């Protein structure tokens with residue numbers, strides 16, 4: 461089984477490489493710029509044709525949420541049209557695409573966890589570009605699994621956990637937003653779930669597994685609770701720690717509006733794939749321990 465993954469250095473891509481290394485019969489091929497550029501359609505067509513994959517995981521994206529407010533055309537070119545080109549290339553090879561999307565497709569104004577039935581209403585350019593990407597991917601390739609995830613962290617790349625641990629080494633206290641809630645999600649768990657999806661799609665004769673799913677860590681938290689848990693875990697294993705000061709979102713203005721509630725219900729994924737992600741606290745402990753050990 462050859463899995464082509466877009467975005468060589470991304471958190472999900474690197475987590476897939478790490479997880480696939482533990483499995484026999486899986487070859488992971490990661491592609492990235494310059495030879496594969498989501499803003500250069502021909503590079504996508506050429507890279508996919510050359511790889512001859514059995515499935516494509518479309519994980520690369522324009523993920524600079526605030527910057528996207530200043531360069532909306534580039535965000536749409538990459539997240540919408542680039543994603544569509546990947547799905548089309550997969551379709552031409554006759555293979556499925558597993559595409560990653562985001563909780564930012566929702567306004568976050570609901571009090572409940574969002575389901576796949578809820579109407580998206582993105583409040584920022586990044587969310588709008590990803591939503592258009594979802595629609596174009598679904599139209600381009602009927603063999604698609606679109607996974608909306610949220611609040612992704614991992615031992616790799618840039619993320620909230622690494623930022624917090626870095627700041628803890630420099631400051632005694634850190635102000636963190638307490639009125640936005642979501643589901644912290646380890647990219648390593650997303651990678652496990654993607655490998656499960658690919659396994660199930662290979663085994664299933666019917667197309668009934670294709671579609672749109674929410675997939676996020678079990679349990680929810682505010683950014684402040686997330687930060688406090690990062691620091692308590694780090695302290696327990698001898699790493700840096702800091703005191704968290706709760707602040708409202710209004711005291712931490714960002715260019716792009718964030719959803720106040722971006723909790724996702726992963727029940728459809730659990731039902732169809734018989735698989736759920738671990739509680740975020742369990743997965744967080746593993747990643748924090750790994751990060752503290754690697755810098756200690």
Ligand SMILES: NC(=O)C1=CN([C@@H]2O[C@H](COP(=O)(O)OP(=O)(O)OC[C@H]3O[C@@H](n4cnc5c(N)ncnc54)[C@H](O)[C@@H]3O)[C@@H](O)[C@H]2O)C=CC1
Nearest residue numbers: 467469470471472497498520521523560562609610611612
């Ligand atoms: N990081 C997060 O908190 C969340 C991420 N997601 C989605 O999950 C997916 C994976 O996210 P991460 O692994 O965290 O992303 P990441 O930011 O760690 O990696 C993105 C990758 O895309 C590549 N990339 C950017 N522009 C490109 C272009 N023009 N051509 C080719 N490659 C390009 C980057 O070089 C990088 O390797 C993305 O689709 C993202 O939108 C969804 C919800 C939350």
